[in-house]
Amino acid sequence: MQSDSPLDAAYWNTRYALGQTGWDTGEITPPLRDYFQQMALPHGSRILIPGAGRGYEAEYLHAAGYENVCVVDLAPEPLRDLQRRVPTFPAAYLLEQDFFSLLPQPPYDLLVEQTFFCALDPTLRPAYARQCAALLRPGGTLMGLLFDTEFSSPGPPFGGSQAEYKAYFAPYFVFQHFVPAYNSIKPRQGKELFVCLKKKE
Numbered sequence: 607m608q609s610d611s612p613l614d615a616a617y618w619n620t621r622y623a624l625g626q627t628g629w630d631t632g633e634i635t636p637p638l639r640d641y642f643q644q645m646a647l648p649h650g651s652r653i654l655i656p657g658a659g660r661g662y663e664a665e666y667l668h669a670a671g672y673e674n675v676c677v678v679d680l681a682p683e684p685l686r687d688l689q690r691r692v693p694t695f696p697a698a699y700l701l702e703q704d705f706f707s708l709l710p711q712p713p714y715d716l717l718v719e720q721t722f723f724c725a726l727d728p729t730l731r732p733a734y735a736r737q738c739a740a741l742l743r744p745g746g747t748l749m750g751l752l753f754d755t756e757f758s759s760p761g762p763p764f765g766g767s768q769a770e771y772k773a774y775f776a777p778y779f780v781f782q783h784f785v786p787a788y789n790s791i792k793p794r795q796g797k798e799l800f801v802c803l804k805k806k807e
């Protein structure tokens with residue numbers, strides 16, 4: 607999906623190699639942490655974090671006892687960083703590949719979104735929603751954060767609006783939450799939507 611795009615593995619690898627990673631918060635962000643703390647998901651559930659980067663959410667969930675947390679990223683450097691920080695994280699769950707080439711075998715119970723959707727060429731947004739739905743079991747959850755703002759400089763990140771995003775997800779998901787986040791980190795306050803969508807049965 608990404609091979610003829612300028613936003614390919616080489617692009618992202620270079621960003622990591624040059625330290626041009628302004629999106630990297632260095633720790634799990636409060637909206638995801640607070641959601642994880644109250645979610646009633648069995649520890650054996652299959653969880654996927656697409657475009658995970660250094661995977662602070664994966665680290666958090668692993669420490670909380672979730673055994674089947676997978677991260678996928680085109681770039682090897684952030685996956686190596688996660689492995690270095692968390693040596694007990696299963697190497698088999700560090701997937702260095704294109705999110706769009708993943709297969710739902712077996713399907714996932716939960717997908718976690720943070721600054722991956724906004725990193726994709728916007729023409730891929732319908733395919734992102736379709737692929738999330740394909741990877742989840744019926745009733746499975748896609749949750750996370752989407753930017754509800756436009757950016758002045760050329761992307762990534764690419765911005766958008768609640769109305770635009772809803773159109774991508776509506777064919778596959780029931781909307782549980784699609785609201786302004788109240789606990790964003792300071793630089794993102796007032797610019798993020800907290801989303802929690804259930805795949806239609």
Ligand SMILES: C[S@@+](CC[C@H](N)C(=O)[O-])C[C@H]1O[C@@H](n2cnc3c(N)ncnc32)[C@H](O)[C@@H]1O
Nearest residue numbers: 618629657658659679680681704705720721725
């Ligand atoms: C803006 S960064 C966000 C990383 C992480 N979610 C975070 O919040 O720190 C976007 C990430 O998506 C990865 N990426 C971009 N396109 C991808 C694709 N098609 N499949 C898998 N990973 C991809 C990049 O390598 C990069 O690590």
